Amino acid sequence: MSLLPLAIYVSFAGALLALAAGAHSAAAARWTALLGALAGWGLTLAAAGGFVPAAGLQTLTDVAWIPQLGIRYHLAADGISLTLVVLTGLAAVAGILFSWNIGERAGEFFALYLALIGGVYGVFLSADAFVLFVFYEIAIVPKYFLIANWGSTNREYGAMKLVLYSFGGSALVLAGLLWAYAAGGGQSFALDDLAATAAHFPRGQQVGMFALVFLGFAVLAGLFPFHTWAPTGHVAAPTAASMLLAGVVMKLGAYGCLRVAMPLFPIGLAYWQPVIAWLAIAGILYAGFVALVQEDFKFVIAYSSVSHMGFVLLGLAAANATAAAGAVLQMFSHGVIAGLLFAVVGRMVYERTHTRQLADLQVQPLFRLLPFAAVTFVLAGLASMGMPGFSGFPAELTILIGTWRVSPVWAIAAAGGVLVAAAFTLRVIQLSFFGTNPAGAAAAPEHPLPPLTLAEKSGAVLLLAATIIVGLRPDLLLDWITPALQSPLMQAVWKGGTP
């Protein structure tokens, strides 16, 4: 457990080493990056092995950083952070396996990639709002270069849009946090200290601060109508970056909402609750319907990400422990499933067929050309639809149960999103792998597509295993998450800020 902060440092060190190795050869950079990511993931798994679930954060590191401003370098973890760092490690390893074919400027690619991972680990492990913010911003900039350099469709536009949205969101967060810090006397940025001082703020101030911080983080979680960076960014990004973006970076936003905005300003949450809930539901449904009519394979997956993240935001907005537990579970589940879907679309299919248009794909007998990809995609699609046996099912079910307790109307409206998800997922499975013209497809000469590599297969197996294990035994994660949601800070949130 106490070794967990090493995951951050290992990632940053791995970034530097990969950069150095890249000067030698692309293969060296790849292996360095893989070792770095594996080391980080190993550390998170080791920490998970020795983890004793408890309410409240368990301090890992706590040293004075900027004493003049009362800022401490304070890292800590609870069940929520642990769930998400394990996900980060998994997504990092899988992402590297799916970028094994990167040859151009490989050193820089993997350096940026690992720097991003290091920032993400840092966010999930911070117990000081300032430290969290610093890591959050560290995770933003590499995305620009990853997408603009190694991306595909409209990459410079997508990269710029994504980074400006993220940075705009983080500017809101900084404004809200600084406001709270200054109003509290400017003594400390520790989350519990900030929450303690914020409890004495007038209601209007809490409402304003919550709006700034929550909205800032929620932009990155894909809150409707601020989600538009997500589809263009995901589509423009190289496969590994899409996997990370959908898999862990969007979770940064949701995590910031849960860890910072909600405990600091519970009265603000109570005030904005209906707005957030309806925006989340609108996102679920809107993105689902948009996904239903996309012609580009990757856009379908990108919009499905926005739709699934809507469930996370709804779970947070419901403001009770059950829904929040579901939201955290959904973060993990969606991280794995989205990674898998993007891997199939971006790496397995696009890199071989060089098209993502469903109209082009449906005339190719892909299920016979790429059977492994087809099976993976069907399984991932089932998981994405929320079929029992996969991680999406317990997650969305818990969210809906928790939401029902607050408002059955919200729960019913969101449940409609599950149906839409089933519709667009089945449509895209049909169009992509099982073309509408099977007879013609069988007759068409089979293009010899390059076979799937071992790296791709192992990445897919890793992610599939994760979603199935959590689908069958959600209690593995819920046992970590539930106690964490009973900490004094979170209790105040569930009570709406009233003592």
Place this chain on the structure above:
Amino acid sequence: MNPDYALLAQALLPEIALVVGALLVLGLDLAIFRRQEPAARYRLVMNFGAMAVTVALIFACSTGFSGPVFGDVLFFDTLALITRQGVLMLTLFTFGIACDARRLRHPAEYVAVILFAATGLILMAAAQQLLLAFLALELASISLYVLAGFDKSRPESAEAALKYFLIGGMAAAFLLFGFSLLYGLTGSLILPQIGMMLMPQGPSPLLLIALVMVLVAFGFKTAAAPFHLWAPDAYQGAPTPSAALIASASKLAGLVFFYRLLWPGLGMSAGDAARLPFTIGWVPVVALLSGASLLLGNIAALAQTNIRRLLAYSAIAHAGAMLLGVIAAGASGPAPLFYYAFTYAIAAIGAFGVIALVENAGRCENLADLAGLHRRSPLLAGCLLVFILSLAGIPPLAGFFGKFVIFAAALKLNGLGGPAGWLAVAAILLSAVALYYYLLILKQALVVRTDGPIRRITVPPAATATLLTAAGLLVLFGLFPSVLLGLFQ
């Protein structure tokens, strides 16, 4: 007044070293260097200048003298001492990046004028008496006008010098007029005494006129809107090392000088911008300048295609943030302001250094001239990444913490209860706008691919060391901001 020349000489050892160095380099050039090959001569005088600054820097770091000197003419407090070291370090960086030998036909004079400018700048930071302050300011300013126009082969350089000189001369006249009014009101030239004499007086019309005069000069020196018009032309036309010095050391020293003038000197008539309605004084005016600079700098920078003009507008935007730091400095002390100005200066001089080196290997006028820099010189591209991201305020680089400490100080004044807090929030939100044009620079340098053969850029060892030191300092001050902030405790 109790003139103690021994003490004065001891306290001013760095200044003496600079002036002696300047005179020596002129003499030696006449006697020896002139007979060398142009390239060798250039190297010799540059090395000589760098040596003079190094000696001054060693003196500045080792004397550690503090207290009033020569009556109350000079006052060496922490701020003055650190600013002196900072300005000397930035001057050293200027020599490090001055590698374009073709454009400067009189290198010895160039070096001498840089040394004179540095002398003026470090005296400005310590001056506590209005006359000496004005003399120091003029020594620095006139040297900088000359430096801006030093490239006789380009008409833009002459244009830059002329605009800079005309507007600067006007600002100096305003400042002198303001000083004379202050003297007339208080009968004193020493800042703390002026402060004490003003305490019983209310905001008389004469005082307000004096304040406006001073603020005009302040606006000019920091390139704050609406007194910014010289900046884009000066940055664009001046030889790159001159522009770097104007953008960095001159700004740092100017801010420290005006901080000293406004808070310890005129703090009694500061007024208040943290609450509404305003209390009359200079703070509301500075708040206005700050808001105008933030808005104009960030918006105008979006439309630039010339990289130096872009940096100039970004400098105007940064000036807006620094003015906010000046407002907050009354409550927070000068630490946030100094941290911001110094780290900004390092990043700016670094960015100009990269431009100078790219220019040395061809041209570097427009953003597109940076295209493919990562293949032409990974070192330059990497350093540029650090400098620009620091300017953009991305952690863990120093630029982020500079913004952070200033905005925190401004918000501590009265939260969002008044213009100071609103300005801080506006500045935070505008930093998202700023990221766009900073990323445009980085896009050219790190993303855009160029066709054809790669024209590699060779970076001289001195420039390599300078850029790496500057980038290293930004990372160091970013990871450990207390290294700088702690000096003020």
